Amino acid sequence: MSKSPTSVVILGGGIGGVVAAREVRSAIPADTRVILVDRQPIQSFPPSYTWVMTGQRQPAAISRDLRGLRRKGIEVVEGSASTVDVAGRRISGEGFEVAFDYLVVALGAELAPEAVPGLAGEAFSYYRLADAERLRDELETFNGGKVALLIPSLPYKCPAAPYEGAMLLDALFRNRGIRNRVELSLSTPEPQPLPVAGSALGQAVVSMLERKEIAYHPQRKTTEIDRAAREIVFEDGAREAYDLLIAVPPHRPPAIVRESQIAGPAGWAKVDSGLLLTDAPQVYAIGDVTAIPLFDGMMLPKAGVFAHAEANVVAHNIAAEIRGDDERRRFDGHGYCFLEVGGGKAASANGDFYGQPRQVAMKDPTRLRRLGKMLFERWWLWKWY
Ligand SMILES: Cc1cc2nc3c(=O)[nH]c(=O)nc-3n(C[C@H](O)[C@H](O)[C@H](O)COP(=O)(O)OP(=O)(O)OC[C@H]3O[C@@H](n4cnc5c(N)ncnc54)[C@H](O)[C@@H]3O)c2cc1C
Structure with missing residues (x-):
């Protein structure tokens, strides 16, 4: 009897989930399934919401359809997941059930x-x-x-x-x-x-x-x-x-995570800070759904830049394991963000959040940095969908 193909399931197709799905898809053989589950097929880019507020962006300009990823060999399931069964290795919601060998939980935070x-x-x-x-x-x-x-x-x-x-x-x-x-x-x-x-x-x-x-x-x-x-x-x-x-x-942890075996004490997913592995084998969690304590008890901020970097690490490690390679990567806690200040200028902050002590430095607001913020938005929307 032939063995059913290995499946990598990404739960949540926001910032972290879309990167994880694309990166893992490009790094593993075509007969391995990559399944992306999201309740909301039309995604938008949150860093641009302040520009929507000020009328500088139309919603359509910052929105993309996850279903377009089917062209790239990713199975997209539209549906709201209600259970993560870590022991039974399946997730389910109304009208669907998806089995996984590897799971990446990227459900974000609930508002x-x-x-x-x-x-x-x-x-x-x-x-x-x-x-x-x-x-x-x-x-x-x-x-x-x-x-x-x-x-x-x-x-x-x-x-x-x-x-x-x-x-x-x-x-x-x-x-x-x-x-x-x-x-x-x-x-x-x-x-x-x-x-x-x-x-x-x-x-x-x-x-x-x-x-x-x-x-x-x-x-x-x-x-x-x-x-x-x-x-x-x-x-x-x-x-x-x-x-x-x-x-x-x-903000609070999504109910489905709070009620699952991967929840830590406050209900957010508990992971290893470098590998993003939960206590369950081959079950990872990335981005806002996690709570990662830093050396002094503060928490790693919830930000897209971290969700993105964590997705890269997890995709690489899952693909390496499927291919039988030994090389593993670890998320190193580096991140940056723009802070737009008005008048066409933006500052930026850059740092090593896992550093002991932590080193985070701010660069003064300039027009060039605001241009950098705009280019990043364009690149993001072009690169991942
Ligand atoms: C106004 C604003 C500005 C921001 N600016 C920046 C910035 O400049 N830089 C930066 O780094 N970060 C920024 N962020 C934060 C960034 O958007 C988040 O940290 C990032 O989106 C987290 O990614 P994620 O993949 O963890 O979760 P999300 O992007 O929130 O994705 C979660 C996905 O899970 C899906 N989902 C949830 N529950 C279910 C379910 N039960 N079943 C199926 N699907 C489900 C959702 O539909 C969603 O698509 C900003 C956020 C906001 C609101």
Whole structure:
């Protein structure tokens, strides 16, 4: 009897999943199946959501159809997975079941605005494409008042995104000539911007916010949104009024991972920090769905750049194992991000997040770096779909 072909299943086709699927496909024989499962075939590029918010990008320009990967030999299954059965080596959802020899869990983080009383339906956001479009429409008719940006809870993906959003809103209101009628603030439970990147970088971002007259309120834990009063209520009893509330929705591990054998204590996938292997053989997890502690107890940020690098490592190692090669790679914790600051400029931060001590340095905002950010977006959308 012939043995059924080996199958590599990638669960989640976002930033990490699409890279893992493409890379593993290109490195293993054609008779090995690569199956990509996602509930949402149309994918979009999250780093560009702030440009959707400001009207600088149309959603279609940053969206791609995963089903196009079928042309490249990847089986794309459209469906919402509800169970990962590690022991039985299969995943299933309504109307489908997929068996795996190798599994890469790349499910990202679940957004849960309902976790903060009063937030859902009251706050705008740019953490999903449709939400960024809604906020763009709201901003088009906004004529002045108190704009409160809120990070209600940790962790959240892309530590720079709320700061970038605040500075791009500042620029938008200036361009419209209404900045003098807008009070802009940012409140967060963090002690400083991007705490994992160190105090010098945090202070540099605080100085940028000050120069742009964006009021910054660190160490504020949100307890609820008082919709009637249109105020944010913080744990210490402080309140902040708003006319327009823009929030980072609380993040939590996807239910399917929380309820699986690969979950760590907080419900995120527990992995080896170099190989991204879970405790289950041939089951990997990458990207936002993981929680990777750093040497001082802080966590590796949830960011696409890490999901991408981890996907490369995992794809390489799975392919090597299938081919019978010995060479294994390890994710080394290096990453970078852009921080757009308005006025056509972007800064960048670059670092070794596994370093002891961690070394993360920021480069000043320039037009060239913003061009780099735009080119990266174009390259990404061309390269992976
Ligand atoms: C506004 C914004 C700006 C950002 N800017 C940057 C940046 O400049 N640089 C950077 O590095 N990162 C940035 N990020 C973060 C980056 O987008 C994420 O860290 C990255 O997408 C994580 O990749 P992932 O593969 O782990 O998860 P995701 O990209 O979130 O993909 C998860 C996939 O799993 C699918 N899925 C979930 N549950 C199921 C299920 N039950 N069944 C089937 N499919 C499922 C989803 O549909 C999704 O396609 C930004 C994020 C936002 C919101």
